[in-house]
Amino acid sequence: MSEAPSYLSPTGHEIVFLLLGVVVVGTGLLVVTTRQVVHAALWLVVCLGALAGCYLVLTAEFVAWVQVLIYVGAVVVLLLFGIMLTRAPIGRSPDLDSRNRPVAAVVALATAAVLVTVVVDGFRHAYVDLSPGKGTAEEVGVAVFRYWVLPFEALSVLLLAALVGAIVISRTDIRGR
Amino acid sequence: MRTFIALAANPDYPTLEDFGKDPIWISIIKAVGIFVLLMLGVLFGVWFERKLISRMQHRYGPNRAGKFGLLQSVADGLKMALKEDIFPRTVDKVLYFLSPVIIAVPAFLAFSIVPFGPMVTMFGERTPLQLTDLPVAVLLVLALASIGVYGIVLAGWASRSPYAVLGGLRSAAQVVSYEIAMALSFVAVFLVAGTLSTSEIVRAQSVGGTVSLFGMEFSTPSWFVIQLIPSFLIYVICMLGETNRVPFDLPEGEGELVGGFHTEYSSSLKFAMFMLAEYVNIFTVSALAITLFFGGWQAPWPISLWDGANTGYWPFLWFLLKMVIVFSFFVWVRASLPRIRYDQLMAFGWKVLIPLNLGWILLFATFRALRIDEGNRTLIMTMLAFVVLACFLIYMRFDIVAQRRKREQEAEVAAEFEELGNAPEAGGFPVPPLDLPHYHGVQRKEVSSGTH
Numbered sequence: 001m002s003e004a005p006s007y008l009s010p011t012g013h014e015i016v017f018l019l020l021g022v023v024v025v026g027t028g029l030l031v032v033t034t035r036q037v038v039h040a041a042l043w044l045v046v047c048l049g050a051l052a053g054c055y056l057v058l059t060a061e062f063v064a065w066v067q068v069l070i071y072v073g074a075v076v077v078l079l080l081f082g083i084m085l086t087r088a089p090i091g092r093s094p095d096l097d098s099r100n101r102p103v104a105a106v107v108a109l110a111t112a113a114v115l116v117t118v119v120v121d122g123f124r125h126a127y128v129d130l131s132p133g134k135g136t137a138e139e140v141g142v143a144v145f146r147y148w149v150l151p152f153e154a155l156s157v158l159l160l161a162a163l164v165g166a167i168v169i170s171r172t173d174i175r176g177r
Numbered sequence: 178m179r180t181f182i183a184l185a186a187n188p189d190y191p192t193l194e195d196f197g198k199d200p201i202w203i204s205i206i207k208a209v210g211i212f213v214l215l216m217l218g219v220l221f222g223v224w225f226e227r228k229l230i231s232r233m234q235h236r237y238g239p240n241r242a243g244k245f246g247l248l249q250s251v252a253d254g255l256k257m258a259l260k261e262d263i264f265p266r267t268v269d270k271v272l273y274f275l276s277p278v279i280i281a282v283p284a285f286l287a288f289s290i291v292p293f294g295p296m297v298t299m300f301g302e303r304t305p306l307q308l309t310d311l312p313v314a315v316l317l318v319l320a321l322a323s324i325g326v327y328g329i330v331l332a333g334w335a336s337r338s339p340y341a342v343l344g345g346l347r348s349a350a351q352v353v354s355y356e357i358a359m360a361l362s363f364v365a366v367f368l369v370a371g372t373l374s375t376s377e378i379v380r381a382q383s384v385g386g387t388v389s390l391f392g393m394e395f396s397t398p399s400w401f402v403i404q405l406i407p408s409f410l411i412y413v414i415c416m417l418g419e420t421n422r423v424p425f426d427l428p429e430g431e432g433e434l435v436g437g438f439h440t441e442y443s444s445s446l447k448f449a450m451f452m453l454a455e456y457v458n459i460f461t462v463s464a465l466a467i468t469l470f471f472g473g474w475q476a477p478w479p480i481s482l483w484d485g486a487n488t489g490y491w492p493f494l495w496f497l498l499k500m501v502i503v504f505s506f507f508v509w510v511r512a513s514l515p516r517i518r519y520d521q522l523m524a525f526g527w528k529v530l531i532p533l534n535l536g537w538i539l540l541f542a543t544f545r546a547l548r549i550d551e552g553n554r555t556l557i558m559t560m561l562a563f564v565v566l567a568c569f570l571i572y573m574r575f576d577i578v579a580q581r582r583k584r585e586q587e588a589e590v591a592a593e594f595e596e597l598g599n600a601p602e603a604g605g606f607p608v609p610p611l612d613l614p615h616y617h618g619v620q621r622k623e624v625s626s627g628t629h
Contacts, residue, residue, distance in 0.1 A: 038334060042272075045327070065316040069360075073323020074353055080330055084342060125441045136312040137373055 001004075013130060017057045023050040026027060035092040040081050048072050060135035184351035185303060188428040189488065191305035193312060199304050206299070207308045211288050218500075219456040220250040226508045233512040255447065262445040265336065270336035270449055277442070278316040278330075280328020284457040285322035290314040291464040292376045293490035294474045304491060305475075307376060314375045315367075318465055319360055321527040325458065326352045328436050329421075332451070336441035347519060348421065348428035354523060355418035355425075358530040365541050371411045379473030388464030402470040407537045409470045411530055416462035418526065420455065422507060424514040425522060432516070464496075472497055480539040538563060545549050 010018070028045040048071040049121050055064035144152055224247060231238025235581065239246030264273070294306030311317060326349060332343020333504075360467045367373055370381035382399050418425040429437035442448045467473060474492035475481065477499075485491065517525070543561050547554065 003425065029487060038269075038272075042331075059311050061311060062316070065313050065320045068318065068320035069323055071321060073356070077323070077326055077330065077349050079351055080334075081346060081353075084346055084349075137316075141417075 003007070013057055018053060020050050020053045020057065023047075035096060037083055037096065038080065039095060041076055041083060044079070045072055048076065054142075055135075058135070059130055059132050060140075062135055062140045064135075073136050105150045190381040190383065191292075191296050191307065191310075191376050192380075193310060193374055193377065194303050195296065195308075196310045196376075200302065203299060203302050203304055207304075207503060208289070210272075211413060212285065215285060215288060215457050215460060216453075218455055218460055220254070222460070223253070223452075225504070226511075229455060229505060229508045230512050233509070247406045249481065257449040259444055260336075260445050262447070263443060265441055268337050268441065269335040272331045272465050273441075274447075276328045276332035276402070277336060277447045277454070278328075279331065280325050281454040281457070282451045283325045284342055284454045284461060287318045287461045288457070288464065290317055290375050291461075292468060292521060293496050294377050294490060295487060297490055305376065310374050310376045313373045315363055315373050315378075315465070315469070316444040317401055319356065319363075322458070323352070325454070328454065332442065333428075333438035340434045340436070340440045341438050344428040344434050344440070348438060351418060351421070351522060351526075353428060355415045355530075358526060358534055359415035359419060361531065361534040362408045362415060362532075363407040363469065363539065364405065364538050366401055368538075368542060369401060369405065370491050375468050378469060379475065382472045383475060389548055390468075400470065400472040405470070405541075409466075411534050411537075412466060412470070414530065415425055416466060417507075417510060418522075420458045420462055423457065423511040424517045426516060427519055427522060433499070434490065459504065459507055460500065463507070467496065471503075525577045536568065 024047055025049065027043045033042050034043060038085070045085060047114065052064045052067040055061075055067060147172040227249070228238045228246065239249035242252045264270075289308040290310055292305070292307040292310070295305050297304055298304075321350075329348040329352075330345045333341040333343075333348065366378065370378045372378060372381070382401055384399055397512040417423075421428050427437075428434075429439070433568065435442070436442075439448060439451050442451060474487075474496040476486035476495045480486045480495065488494075543557065543564070546557050
């Protein structure tokens, strides 16, 4: 167990990681404050892309590219698809804010506080070993299918249930009783 | 015996450790080289496609500018550069400008992991003939392809035109669904090669393995295209879908949507960027097909008998030859097939390609498991029996439902025909009466339109 380096002399990795973190938080705020619906989705792309950059800095290559592939490449494209099918005006929409704004802010701050407390409490002195080769597909596969099989399978079932639910809700030819 | 010779003659396959050690100027030379190659490739590719498709349609194609019309693409490029750059007034200015860039940049970036050859000596430095490689290189290509979709979707949305929006929407749905099938078709390759890095996948195709079946030893062919033929066929379909080529060119659909997502990019260099990106994307998926299924840069069979075929810069030539052949396939498909309908496209992607792919992966993984583990054979066989039984039951269930639905539809259509035969106006559509003189000749007196 090596000595954790001091916070006062940051390395290049740490600076890049911090800058990417600032980008993530900044674009995350822009997602909820911008007045243009499609631009919000695009800021989300930047946010998730910067998160992938964070993973790259932590040498988790596989997770980083899967993040780009799934979140940037599929989830937000589907979001855009949905927005464009319903309404996607070019320019500002004045009615994007609802009256729930203060409540939403409180919930967001509370969630952030809980997460930050847990992470700081749990990993305050942990220091990630940044030697390359720790984040390959093989390592991740071994970790997921040897030590984390049960959570993985539980998540799969959860996603499957969500999928079936979405189909049932969206199909008009299946009637409720 | 042959494998032994092949190993002895080719000692210079790059490994992952060989990457990331180039001096910066070598990297710059390689990057510029790839860029120049792609630009020339697009110029030549456009000409080649027009020429080849012309010959398939019994015409000559471009033959005015330069010898054999070779300068036609150059002339077109110059024309686009000199045209007025029209900026429609009500578009979303930033996105309208950015989307050609968004589509072009990932297309070029994806080429950085394509292996063109083995270790070579470049200006005194020993280096692999490939810009870079990662342990997850193929995933990088998929990720970049998925970013390129934004160019199309945003071009469609930002140019404030119904045709463009429809094109963008179609593109989003199409690429998202075909990318899944495409990624699944790589899984079998990863299973055999045991890696996601492109240079190591090429090396995995240098020697064939052996399969023992019923006590006999068979040597499997070295290129993955033969032992993974279902994956390859699915990949071929997906690469047409992924690059918006005929028969999957619905986002452009010039018959229905004017120009599809680039309707409003009527002129100028922005349209040239779309054109460029389309061709570079074709080159990328072709290069990926060659790398994953056709042995990469390694010489094909008759040439591979020559000992020096896979050394030095020669493999670059074999790679380019394979590229030309795959690109010709694209042109051939374009000359032969009509565009398919949107619902057919989605149904084909989700209901045929993806289930087929999953089934094939299960089957293939079972065979692999049978080969590696002697001790657990009964367990694997039991699981295999379960899987086969489950597949059969699911198939039966779907088949029964499909049969019933088909019979119902047939009965419905027959009933409708009968009804329409008795009373032609019953369908709700304005139908001309079936006793119209147009159908039955002039024996009956026709009522002219002027009298009422």
